[in-house]
Amino acid sequence: MLGKTAGGLYWMFRHLERTENTARLIEAGFRIALTRSNDPASEWKSVIVTSAAQAAYEAKHDGYDSSRVTDFLLRDTDNPSSVLSVIKSARDNARLVRTALTTEVWSAVNETWMLLADRLKHPVPETDLPDVLASIRHQSALVRGSLHGTMLRNDIYDFCRLGTFIERIDSTARIIDVKYFSLLPSPSFVGSRLDNVQWETILRSVSAHRSFRWAVDGGYNAPNIASFLILDRRMPRSLAYCAAQIVENLSYLSEDYGEKTKALETAENLLARLEGRDINAIFEEGLHEFLSAIMTVIGTINVQIEDTYRFNK
Amino acid sequence: MHEKSPHFSEMFGDGLVRTPYQSYDEWIATQEPERLARKSQEAEAFFRRTGITFNVYGQDDAEERLIPFDLVPRILSSTEWSKLSRGIEQRVRAINAFLHDIYNRQEILRAGVVPIKLIAENDAFLPQMMDFTPAGGVYTHIVGTDIVRTGEDDFFVLEDNARTPSGVSYMLENRETMLQMFPELFSKIKVQRVSDYPKDLRLSLEASATQSCDGRPCVVVLTPGIHNSAYYEHSFLADQMGVELVEGHDLRVVDGHIAMRTTRGYKVIDVIYRRVDDEFLDPLTFNPTSMLGVPGIMDVYRAGNVTIANAPGTGVADDKAIYSYMPDIIEFYTGEKAILKNVETFRCSEPDTLKYVLGNLKKLVVKEVHGSGGYGMLVGPAATKDECVDFAKKLAANPANYIAQPTLSLSTVPIFTEAGLAPRHVDLRPFALVSPGAVEIVPGGLTRVALQEGSLVVNSSQGGGTKDTWVLEG
Numbered sequence: 001m002l003g004k005t006a007g008g009l010y011w012m013f014r015h016l017e018r019t020e021n022t023a024r025l026i027e028a029g030f031r032i033a034l035t036r037s038n039d040p041a042s043e044w045k046s047v048i049v050t051s052a053a054q055a056a057y058e059a060k061h062d063g064y065d066s067s068r069v070t071d072f073l074l075r076d077t078d079n080p081s082s083v084l085s086v087i088k089s090a091r092d093n094a095r096l097v098r099t100a101l102t103t104e105v106w107s108a109v110n111e112t113w114m115l116l117a118d119r120l121k122h123p124v125p126e127t128d129l130p131d132v133l134a135s136i137r138h139q140s141a142l143v144r145g146s147l148h149g150t151m152l153r154n155d156i157y158d159f160c161r162l163g164t165f166i167e168r169i170d171s172t173a174r175i176i177d178v179k180y181f182s183l184l185p186s187p188s189f190v191g192s193r194l195d196n197v198q199w200e201t202i203l204r205s206v207s208a209h210r211s212f213r214w215a216v217d218g219g220y221n222a223p224n225i226a227s228f229l230i231l232d233r234r235m236p237r238s239l240a241y242c243a244a245q246i247v248e249n250l251s252y253l254s255e256d257y258g259e260k261t262k263a264l265e266t267a268e269n270l271l272a273r274l275e276g277r278d279i280n281a282i283f284e285e286g287l288h289e290f291l292s293a294i295m296t297v298i299g300t301i302n303v304q305i306e307d308t309y310r311f312n313k
Numbered sequence: 314m315h316e317k318s319p320h321f322s323e324m325f326g327d328g329l330v331r332t333p334y335q336s337y338d339e340w341i342a343t344q345e346p347e348r349l350a351r352k353s354q355e356a357e358a359f360f361r362r363t364g365i366t367f368n369v370y371g372q373d374d375a376e377e378r379l380i381p382f383d384l385v386p387r388i389l390s391s392t393e394w395s396k397l398s399r400g401i402e403q404r405v406r407a408i409n410a411f412l413h414d415i416y417n418r419q420e421i422l423r424a425g426v427v428p429i430k431l432i433a434e435n436d437a438f439l440p441q442m443m444d445f446t447p448a449g450g451v452y453t454h455i456v457g458t459d460i461v462r463t464g465e466d467d468f469f470v471l472e473d474n475a476r477t478p479s480g481v482s483y484m485l486e487n488r489e490t491m492l493q494m495f496p497e498l499f500s501k502i503k504v505q506r507v508s509d510y511p512k513d514l515r516l517s518l519e520a521s522a523t524q525s526c527d528g529r530p531c532v533v534v535l536t537p538g539i540h541n542s543a544y545y546e547h548s549f550l551a552d553q554m555g556v557e558l559v560e561g562h563d564l565r566v567v568d569g570h571i572a573m574r575t576t577r578g579y580k581v582i583d584v585i586y587r588r589v590d591d592e593f594l595d596p597l598t599f600n601p602t603s604m605l606g607v608p609g610i611m612d613v614y615r616a617g618n619v620t621i622a623n624a625p626g627t628g629v630a631d632d633k634a635i636y637s638y639m640p641d642i643i644e645f646y647t648g649e650k651a652i653l654k655n656v657e658t659f660r661c662s663e664p665d666t667l668k669y670v671l672g673n674l675k676k677l678v679v680k681e682v683h684g685s686g687g688y689g690m691l692v693g694p695a696a697t698k699d700e701c702v703d704f705a706k707k708l709a710a711n712p713a714n715y716i717a718q719p720t721l722s723l724s725t726v727p728i729f730t731e732a733g734l735a736p737r738h739v740d741l742r743p744f745a746l747v748s749p750g751a752v753e754i755v756p757g758g759l760t761r762v763a764l765q766e767g768s769l770v771v772n773s774s775q776g777g778g779t780k781d782t783w784v785l786e787g
Contacts, residue, residue: 003574004563095364095539098548099558103363110364155576257577309576313562 005097006159007311012093012109013163015086016143019116021171022073022083023136025050028204030129033066036197043201044069050178050205053081070129075120083136084120087113100156104146112139155256158249162305165249169242170298175205176229177291183226184287199225206237226287227279239294240274246301247271253309263304270297321464321724322736323387333390333785336502341385341734349384349729352494356382359493365486365549367542367773381778382487383728384494387739387760391505391787397468397743398754400653401458403643405745405752408475408630410646412452415629416442426645427638434713435635436683437476437628439591441598445615447624448523449749454586454622455514456745457481457759460653462724469656469721471740473639475631476623477588480759480779481744482546485510485553487781488757503786505756511553513746513753514586518622520748522583525570525618530583532556533573535564537589537605542774547588561589566609571619584620591625633682633716634660656721662713670717671708674701677717678769679708692769694720723769726780728762738763740771741782756784 029047033040044064048057053072056079061068076082091113094106101109115135124132151157176183182198199220203209206229215234216224232238250264273294282290306312324334357379360366366377389397414421415432422429432438457478459471488507492499515532522530536547538560551558563573564582572579587594593603598611613619629635635642637658643651659677661667670677674693681689691704708715725736743758760780761771771777 001576002557002559002563003576004560005557006576092539095544095548098364099552106364107362111362114361310574310578313574 001100001155003310003312005100006155006309007306008093008097009100009156009159010163010166010305010311012090012097013160014167015090015093016109016140017164017167018081018086018171019083019090019136020140021168022051022081022086023133023140024207025175025205026070026073026129027133028201029069030066031204032197032201036200041065046178046201047073050174051081052174053079056080066126067123071123074124074132083116087116102146102150104150105143108139108143108146112143115139155253158253158256159309161249162246165242165245166298166302166305168237169239169246170295172206172229172237172239172242173291173295173298175202176226177288177295180287180291183222184283196222202229208235208237211235223279223283226282230282231274231277231279240271243267243271243274250305261304261308263301263308266297266301266304270294270301318725318736320722320736320738321462321467323462323724323726323739324734325727326465333388333393337386337388337498340498340501346733350731353384353729356384356490356494359490360486363486365482365545367545380483380773381764382490383762383764383778383780384491385727385729385734386491386781386783387726387741387762388783388785390785394505394756394784395787396652397460398756400468400470400651401456401460401743401745401754402752403647403649403652404458404470404473404639405453405456405747407639407643407646408456408473409450409452409747411642412475412624412627412630413446413450414646416626417444417446421642421645424645426641427635431634431638432629435629435632437591437626437632439626439629441611441615442624442626448521448617448620451521451622451747451749452624452627453630454518454521454624454747455481456747457742458745460741460743461656461721462739462741463722464724468653470639470653471656472633473631473636474742475627477590478742478744479543479546479588480742480761481510482549483779484744484755484757484759484782486549487759487779491781502783505784505786507755507757510744510755511550513755514550515554515556517746517748517751517753518584518586518620520751521620521622523617523620526583531581532584532586533559533582535559535561535585535587535589537593541588543588550586561593561603561605561607564607564610566607566613569613569616569618571607571610571613582619584622586622591628594621594625628683633658633680634662634713637716656718659717661708661715661717667708667712670715671705674705676720678720679704679715679717682714682716692720695767695769720769726760726762728764728778728780735766737766738769738771739780757782 025047029043033043041064044066048054048069051073057072060078072079072082074083077085079085091109094101094109098106116139119132119135147160179198179202182196200209202225203212212228216228218224228235230239233240233244235241247267250261250267254260254264324331330338360379360382366379411421421427422432453475455478457474457480459474460468461471462468484507518532519530533556534547534551536544536558548558557573559573564571567579570581572581589605592600593605595606595608595611596603597608614621637660640651640655659666659670661670670679677693679691723738726739727734728737739760739762741758741760744755746753760782761777762780763769763771764776764778
């Protein structure tokens with residue numbers, strides 16, 4: 001396979017994952033701002049910070065509110081991470097790697113682009129927002145479904161999956177980091193506000209407000225939520241789950257190519273930091289420091305994958 | 314729909330349905346127009362979803378357009394086809410002999426059959442190709458010959474596209490679309506297959522590998538990238554042949570060979586089906602600012618370590634001034650008369666001819682010698698007075714840059730419209746594959762159709778559409 005093709009697949013799936021993550025963030029922000037918050041502006045600000053778009057946003061806007069933030073995140077082509085920008089890049093990458101994709105995956109991506117480009121042509125009124133966000137999730141599911149259902153399980157598939165999980169682990173780490181302070185065990189929280197608004201935001205941002213209740217018996221508290229999002233291998237957006245997937249796909253590639261790569265070693269180290277750990281030990285280490293270190297390692301793996309598989313000249 | 318028209322109707326002839334169209338005519342008479350209209354919309358949705366689009370130069374890439382597809386096929390009998398294909402084969406062989414001669418001994422120039430000036434002053438002539446013979450002596454591995462028809466037995470070659478002819482993906486997709494929409498038609502009417510084209514193309518390219526290649530040759534398609542107007546076709550052909558689609562930055566020279574950057578390291582390539590123009594192939598030899606090519610590829614090529622298809626410098630055979638000499642060129646190399654006729658062509662470089670052309674602009678079609686895609690031309694009968702005046706100025710300023718041809722009464726084939734079948738002008742581009750010792754022509758080709766009533770311009774960049782082209786079993 002061409003190095004460029006591997007890179008195209010990887011970035012195509014990073015971008016598709018990002019589209020979905022952005023939709024989740026907006027959904028969570030929208031809901032919290034509507035139902036829970038006395039201070040919607042700060043809620044919307046943290047949505048922007050989580051999508052790593054604060055500088056770009058503040059260069060254009062002097063305050064935070066629902067319509068400006070959603071428009072910036074959904075449609076603004078000055079924002080390279082807006083859904084419209086990202087879906088365009090995903091589709092450009094899909095065209096670039098057209099020969100590596102099944103007709104079904106290609107059609108799904110192309111259709112997604114046609115549909116979203118159309119729905120996002122004009123500002124989305126508040127009444128249509130839930131519908132637009134739902135269609136982003138549906139389209140993303142369609143692409144993922146065609147990938148699972150029709151693609152050979154070879155190196156092409158591995159690069160697609162790597163893109164997905166590198167993007168996802170990075171996104172989850174940022175979501176937790178932006179609100180890490182609310183997860184710290186603090187004497188003032190003990191036995192008090194069981195339904196902390198910040199916790200709900202975090203869980204909703206990874207679509208886990210329901211699964212958390214079912215999966216975790218021990219109650220709605222900071223250590224349990226942190227542990228669920230960081231260490232729980234059952235949770236498909238947790239750091240541990242994503243790290244395990246990254247290790248798995250890098251192992252397949254190493255096996256296939258007959259050579260253990262640096263990226264795989266780094267990913268195994270990452271996984272080791274997330275396996276068999278106790279959340280309290282992480283709190284002692286410092287949650288923010290821990291997350292920063294994880295994000296740095298993800299950046300390293302990204303670069304190592306790009307180099308090893310010759311994405312670029 | 315059967316009223317008398319000055320143009321030859323390929324379906325209705327002088328009023329009676331012509332033989333090749335009889336079965337189709339019986340079938341369409343039984344079809345509900347509403348069903349056909351629905352099928353037509355389905356076809357459009359299919360093309361859009363599959364991304365069978367092209368970019369129009371000068372527009373941003375959000376403006377991807379569909380080439381409109383018309384569901385009435387263009388039908389040729391096997392007798393008509395065999396004459397056409399013999400004529401194309403003869404022409405393609407002559408073009409290859411001409412190119413070899415021009416880049417080696419230049420006997421045709423010495424014999425005075427073609428003026429030296431036409432070669433010496435031709436931008437498409439590449440001195441870098443002198444005294445070199447590509448593998449198997451093949452210059453034009455893929456040729457798309459544009460043919461028009463004016464009567465029962467009157468076929469004319471309008472243009473020889475010997476550089477990088479495009480459109481074959483539409484030929485294939487149009488057939489697939491027809492098969493999906495109207496399977497019953499194909500069980501009723503026996504149509505010759507076009508679907509082997511990608512396999513034949515790959516075999517033909519493999520057969521043109523250089524001797525430096527041992528084992529199965531590694532073939533790639535070289536594209537300028539996703540913003541090129543024909544990118545869909547490039548990816549389609551690579552996909553259908555099962556070969557990599559590369560861009561210049563995927564390639565480099567490694568140990569005297571061209572190699573592509575793969576996830577496992579650099580891999581040597583034997584045959585490059587390039588869809589990048591000559592000028593951009595090698596920044597060390599041609600346009601130094603080109604990002605689309607491979608620095609040093611011409612040295613590798615001349616050392617006999619890679620095949621470039623089509624060879625650089627083939628444009629010298631398809632320019633419109635050379636075209637006017639094609640009957641002589643065919644006779645010079647084959648000793649035979651041309652089977653397919655040329656359209657009468659006025660060379661504006663000749664003063665008396667220029668005078669005639671300037672005086673008769675309203676009757677003529679004037680084209681740039683190196684132009685393509687329907688740009689930079691004047692269709693006299695359709696032009697306004699102002700357009701003629703403006704064009705006359707350009708023409709007088711640089712006469713050698715133009716040729717003129719009489720306005721042909723192009724044949725028509727009906728298209729499907731809301732008001733029923735309606736005649737529109739068509740042309741035909743069959744595709745020939747040349748490998749050492751063999752010329753293969755896929756039975757059919759791309760029929761382009763001018764969708765505007767009365768229009769003679771069939772180019773997709775100017776609002777033309779396409780049709781499936783059927784060659785009936787003999």
